Amino acid sequence: MTSPPASSIWIHFQIAQDENYANCNLCLAKISRGKGSHTTSAMWKHLKAKHLSKFQELKGTRSPSPVLPPASPSTSSPLSVSADLASEDDDDPAPDEVASVESPASMCSPAPSPGPAESSFTQSPFKLPPVKRKIVPPPSNQWTMAAFLDKTQSFKPGDKRAKTVTRLVADMICKDNQPLSIVEDRGFRKLLNHLEPRYVIPSRKHLAEKVIPQMYEEVKTKVEDLLGKNNFIGLTTDMWTSTSCDDYLSLTVHFLDENFQYHHLCLECIPFPEVSHTASAIETFITTTLKDWNLSQKVVCVMRDNGPNVVAALQRSPFHHLPCLAHTFQLVLKDGLLNKTEIKDIMSSCRSIVGHYKHSSKAMKTLRSAQAKLNTKPRRLIQDEPTRWNSQLHMLARLMEQKQAVLLSASDLNFQVDLTARQWTVIEEVIRILDVFDKATFVASSSQVTISEIIPLVNSTIRALQTFKSSVGSVQGFRNDLLASMRRRYHSVESEKFYALATLLDPRFKGNVFFNRENLDAAKSTLAIEITDLSMQVEDADLCTSTQGLVRDTSQTSTEQQGGHSMWSYYSQLMVPSSNSSEQSCRLSPEEEINAYLAEPLLQPSSDIFKYWKENKKYQNLRKLSKKFLITPPSTVISERLFSTSGNIVDRKRSTLDPERVRMLVFLNKNLP
Known part of the structure; x- marks a missing residue:
């Protein structure tokens, strides 16, 4: 290998294995030297662009400092100072920071040998005070070798940065209902590797058996501390069966903290071990769980659904319990439809019409075309669900909204819409009645509403039914049955x-x-x-506080009696006085x-x-x-939403999840900040 020429640039470069290239010792970059005739121009440009401080240092030492020529008695040369010298206000420089001052003539030609007449000047040359060169700090984006090497190495076990990323991954899994197997997905691994190549993605087993249980214990401790500061809690409960046929009982607590912030926390989503959902088993399960959390004496009221086993279970317990408003409205509407054959038949016909459009792509396309012709909103029809009365309202309301589009598309499809003008009128008036219950249910389902809304909602619903009048006999009878059911179920509200x-x-x-x-x-x-x-x-x-310690003088002031402390009169002087x-x-x-x-x-x-x-x-x-x-x-909707979360966790892809793990994931999903 050819030895490099004698140039100061080689302090920071060395010839690569291919002699046409040189390697930068500072950033390991590979710089071309040119082919055939090797030059250092590219290396100087690289040093100036990437390592300015090193470039400036070398530029100050590329050639030996010139000797100041002796002064001529008849002439004197003007002096010039290099542009990179610092101002005179800087501190005294270090010895290696001192720069030489040279005349223009000396920079172009060597100094002449001194003659006899100049000997005195040679022995005692004219000297300027030393001027130091300004030190330019390296750019902030310039990496050191240690930082560069750190970026190429994986995080060591126990590294705080790796623990932070792992915690965030687990947090995402819990809050977004993601499967634990996401850490094995190629796309997810590719994303994390791009964002942080040093991070080693943990295994699914590590997350399931170590990280998530640790998070559960941490969050549980925080929930316990928060509940320990409150004397009163409300409770909602519900039961649910997963796709893998595992039964769960939910307990959600509701309370106001010291700042009057309303909280809803998932206390438990517990696997129910009993084969039969008997009242005795449910009651034992609830009381045992509350005892484990030290909350048995703090429960003010339990809001529950109208299931006979749940009602019987809470009747056996020491807790006061009330029926869910939404579930009671479901029973009221069921009572109203019980003997109304005409309305039942209309519901059945509407269900068939919607079903035809839901199961035929041709019918759906024809409906969209009709909606475009009529310039109506391109909305799908809604199929009702027997267990949710408001889904019947939504089905009727959407069908009434798209009435003209449905009739137009049905004629193009040769499909018979079996609804008369009277039946369309019945649908319109039934919607008006059901809308009253729907609005009340919507209010009761809010997360910031309490049972203070029950009496206003019930009484306003009764008042709305009282003022409702219809010319259709079946609709008026439907209204009467609803009103009678409301009065019967809420006679003592x-x-x-x-x-x-x-x-x-x-x-x-x-x-x-x-x-x-x-x-x-x-x-x-x-x-x-x-x-x-x-x-x-x-x-x-x-009284318990004041009787502790020494016997007090009975002539003490009322403020001292309240405080139970001899310093109370002094403390009261520091307090802001109350308003009148x-x-x-x-x-x-x-x-x-x-x-x-x-x-x-x-x-x-x-x-x-x-x-x-x-x-x-x-x-x-x-x-x-x-x-x-x-x-x-006022309702158990919050607990039901808990099971919506559970359903997202125990889906078909994760139907084999262990019930205890489901419990932790639901708890973290609802309680993580």
Whole structure:
């Protein structure tokens, strides 16, 4: 191999195995030297473009520093300073940073030998103070060798960066209901390898047996800590059977934290071991689970469906329980359709029409063509489901919306739409009735709604049915049967303690939505009793605190008695004084506090009732009771949504998942932030 020419550029380069190339020692780049006649021009350009600081260092030392020529007594040469010298304000330079100052003449020709007349100047040449050269820092995007090597090596076991990526992968699997086998999919592995080549993707077994159980324990601890800070919780429960025929029981807790934030947390989605869903087995399962979580004494109310075994199970338990509004509406509508043959026949005909279009691609294309001709929205028809009454409403409403398109396409298909003008009228009026129930169910299904909405929803539905009039006998009879069923199933809605107190504590409704004045007065009396019981509990707690330690002087002030601490009078001086209204309300009797609260104007329907109680500290007793009676939702929809998640997890691709693993995945899906 030919030795490199004597040039300072070779400090940072070395000839490659192919002599036509040179390797950069700084970034390992391969630079061409040219073929035949080798040059260093490309290497200088690379150094200047990629390693500017090294380029500047070499440019300052490429040729030996010239010697300053002696000064002529008759003439003097102007002095020039190199452009890369720093200003005089910089600090004193290091010895190796000192630069020479040279005249233009000396830069072009060697210095002449000094003559006799110049000897004095040669022995004592003119010297300028040293000027240091400005040091240019390397570019921020320039890698060091250590950083470059680090980027080419895989993360070591236990590396924090690898643990972070693994945790994010597991988090994605849990929150997005992805199968554990996604870590084996080629596309996913290719994506991660592109984003972080150093990351070694863990196996499915590692995620299932180590990472996810660890995440479950961490999140469970956080849920336990959060529940431990609250004295009252509401509960919803439901049962579900997976595609692999495994039974699960769900328990979802609802509560307000210290900041009046409304929470819904999945407590358990537990594999149900019993073969038969008996009331005894369900009751034992619920009570045991709540005992394991130390929540048995905190349950205020349980919202459940109307299944006979669930009802019987909770009747055996010590917990107060109420029926789900949505399930009860399902039973009400079933009662209304029980003896209405005409409406049943219309439903059957509509079901057949929709089924024809759903199962024929030709009919579907013809319907789209008719929709385009009529300039109507190109929507599909909806097939109803027997277990969901609102699906019947959606089927009828969509069919009525697409009536003209259906009739036009049916004539092109020679398909007989077996509905008379009277039957279309019946459909239109049945939609009006069902829409009342649909709107009420929609409100009750919101995640921010509580049982304070039950009395307003029930009474407004009854009022809407009372005012509904129809000229069609079967529709009027349908309305009468619905009204009778509502009154029978909700005959005691205003006298139910939890419904009544929750409605009173809702600043949007208070007592204005009660039909019966006696029920309102009874609810106010019950609320006053709750305030008295709450005050007695606080006094008992204060008494236990004050009797601990030394005996106190009975002449102490009221503020000292409340605090139970000799320093209380000093602490009270640091506190912001309460407003007059607040101080006055503290001295009100329970009845006076309730009447003062009820006398205030109602909030707007869209107002946040939890924000109201967070900010309103005037009625302290009612504020505390709001955390007890405003936490239970009006339906079990939240628990049913839990099983929608479970269905996504235990799908056909993952039907063999272990029930315990399903439990963890559902828990993490609902409780991960």
